[in-house]
Amino acid sequence: MDYLIVKYLHVLSSTFLFGTGVGTAFYLLFISRTRDARVVAVVARWVVIADWLFTATTIVFQPLSGLYLARRMGMPLTTPWLYWSIVLFLIAAxxxxxxxxxxxRLRDIAVEAAARGTPLPRRYDATLGCWAALGVPALFSFLIVFWLMVAKPSLAFLHG
Known part of the structure; x- marks a missing residue:
């Protein structure tokens, strides 16, 4: 396959991966603040679909295309910026x-509460807290990976 096509798809898929992650996190977090189980159930359903449609596919494509590009460039995986990009990508994944x-789970809890006509239960908040706590390291990992891929620093101080 042509190098430039794979590189274009690699950059495009990273944009989908990051954009979907930030977008779905924004909507789920802020819609949850409404405490309206019916609205949360609808949005959470679409968040799950978006994650499977965009995040799942790109989280598979990214390492495959990245490894292909590194190989085509003759770049060892031990190249510092590439090595740390891989490590941080794995942490995020x-x-x-x-x-x-x-x-x-958040979707199912909201659907159940909406069907009963009750407010979101406390376990929704606890689950949302765990969800947010895992999202923070993933977000920062991806932000650093983007920087590493653009700047391609030597990171000589890490091998020094």
């Missing part, structure tokens, strides 16, 4: 796995 499960 490991945070995402429980996050997606927590999002499904």
């Amino acid at each position: 490991l945070c995402w796995l429980p996050v997606v499960w927590l999002q499904m």
Whole structure:
């Protein structure tokens, strides 16, 4: 496959991955503050769908395309900026796995409360707290990965 096409798709998919993550987090966090179980149930349903549609596909495509690009460039995976990008990507991906499960729980709790006509229960808040706590390291990991991929610093001080 042509290098430039794969590079374009790599950058495009990273944009989808990061944009979906930030967008769905924003909507789920702020809609949860309304405490309206019916509204939360609808938004949470779409957040889960968006995560499976965009995040799941790009979280698979990103490392595959990145490894392909590194190989085509003859760049060893031990190149400092590439190595740390991989480590941070893995941290973010490991945070995402429980996050997606927590999002499904949040959706189910909201659907159940909406069906009963009751407010969101305390377990919703506890689940949302865990979801947010895992989202923070994922967000910062991706922000650093973006910087590493753009700046490609030597990071010589880490190997020094």
